[in-house]
Amino acid sequence: xxxxxxxxxxxxxxxxxxxxxxxxxxxxxxxxxxxxxxxxxxxxxxxxxxxxxxxxxxxxxxxxxxxxxxxxxxxxxxxxxxxxxxxxxxxxxxxxxxxxxxxxxxxx
Amino acid sequence: xxxxxxxxxxxxxxxxxxxxxxxxxxxxxxxxxxxxxxxxxxxxxxxxxxxxxxxxxxxxxxxxxxxxxxxxxxxxxxxxxxxxxxxxxxxxxxxxxxxxxxxxxxxxxxxxxxxxxxxxxxxxxx
Numbered sequence: 001x002x003x004x005x006x007x008x009x010x011x012x013x014x015x016x017x018x019x020x021x022x023x024x025x026x027x028x029x030x031x032x033x034x035x036x037x038x039x040x041x042x043x044x045x046x047x048x049x050x051x052x053x054x055x056x057x058x059x060x061x062x063x064x065x066x067x068x069x070x071x072x073x074x075x076x077x078x079x080x081x082x083x084x085x086x087x088x089x090x091x092x093x094x095x096x097x098x099x100x101x102x103x104x105x106x107x108x
Numbered sequence: 109x110x111x112x113x114x115x116x117x118x119x120x121x122x123x124x125x126x127x128x129x130x131x132x133x134x135x136x137x138x139x140x141x142x143x144x145x146x147x148x149x150x151x152x153x154x155x156x157x158x159x160x161x162x163x164x165x166x167x168x169x170x171x172x173x174x175x176x177x178x179x180x181x182x183x184x185x186x187x188x189x190x191x192x193x194x195x196x197x198x199x200x201x202x203x204x205x206x207x208x209x210x211x212x213x214x215x216x217x218x219x220x221x222x223x224x225x226x227x228x229x230x231x232x233x234x
Contacts, residue, residue, distance in 0.1 A: 034221040036153075043112075043225035044145075044153065044203065049210070050219050087153050091220020095158065095167035097143070102152040 002026050002093050006086075006100035012108040019075040021103045023088035028068045032092035035064055035073045038102075039084045047086075048073065075105075083107055110134040110224055112204050117229030120194055128189040128229055130204030135224075137161075137180065141207035142187045143222060144178065146200035156202070159187060172198075194233045201228040 003026035013019050023033065031051035038044040046055050048064035051071060061076040075082055088100040116128040130142065139161040146156050157168045157178045166178050177190040187204060205222035212219060 032217075032220060034219075036222075038153070041227070043227045044205075044222075045225070046221055046223050049208070049221040049223075050212075055223070085152075089153075089221070091218070094220060095155075096169050097155040097158075097220065099145075099153045099155065 001096055002029060002090050002098055004088055004090055004098050004100040006088055006103050008103060009101060010104040010106060012106045013078050014108045015078055015080060017078045017108075019078050019082075019105060021073040021086055021088075021105075023066075023071045023073070023100050025069045025071075025090055025092075027093075029090045029092035031067050032090055033064075033066065033071045034089045034091060035062075036087045036089065037082075037084045038087060044087070078105070112206065112224055112226035114202060114204050114226045114229035117202065117231045119232045119234065122195060122233055124194050124233070125190070125192045126194070126231060128191065128202055128204075128231070130187045130189075130226060132185045132187075132206070137185050137187065137206075138182060140209060141218070142178075142180065143205045143207060144189050145203045145205060145222075146198075147203070147228070148197070148200045153203075154200075157189060158207070191231070194231075196233050199231060199233045201230050203228045 005024045033051045035048040036044045052064045085102045143158040144156040159178045163180045175193045180187045206224040208223040210219045
């Protein structure tokens with residue numbers, strides 16, 4: 001199984017900050033990497049697919065990059081509605097689909 | 109509006125069973141892979157199971173293999189997850205999700221992302 005490791009596991013940031021979340025795969029997954037945002041009590045929400053493709057309707061302050069084993073999710077200017085937990089997920093070698101452990105973004 | 113809604117969660121004793129349902133509205137499940145993903149309180153998302161668009165192919169996480177069964181009712185536009193021999197560690201919020209019908213241009217492989225999710229149903233084993 002492919003293991004996904006996210007870092008950091010949590011971070012505190014201020015409105016307007018640039019936030020970068022890292023995701024590393026235990027083996028190469030090409031660009032089969034997706035990012036989700038999850039808020040308590042809500043459905044998870046797709047942000048980025050295929051490593052760098054922004055889902056329609058997602059604000060352009062979100063961006064994804066990387067290929068192979070190392071990926072990043074960047075929020076260029078953090079907004080109040082962005083405080084949530086973010087997960088990466090690989091879809092290269094399935095089953096099983098595997099998620100990273102999550103990165104909780106909190107208010108500083 | 110395209111939506112998924114889970115139901116069937118509840119409080120059950122160890123060893124018990126539940127049948128979770130995932131109902132689609134605003135679109136037809138036909139042709140889409142559907143997944144179940146769970147979240148133990150305070151922990152991250154973990155993939156549980158999936159079923160293909162025809163209901164012929166299914167897959168399970170090792171932790172639930174042999175205890176959980178995924179199926180689909182095309183007429184009712186619903187996917188079910190039968191969960192048996194429940195353990196305390198199965199306590200979680202269970203989400204269903206639709207895998208997007210999107211493929212890599214060159215390889216033809218599914219890109220494997222989940223573009224529609226439900227809000228989840230809670231299973232408590234105690």
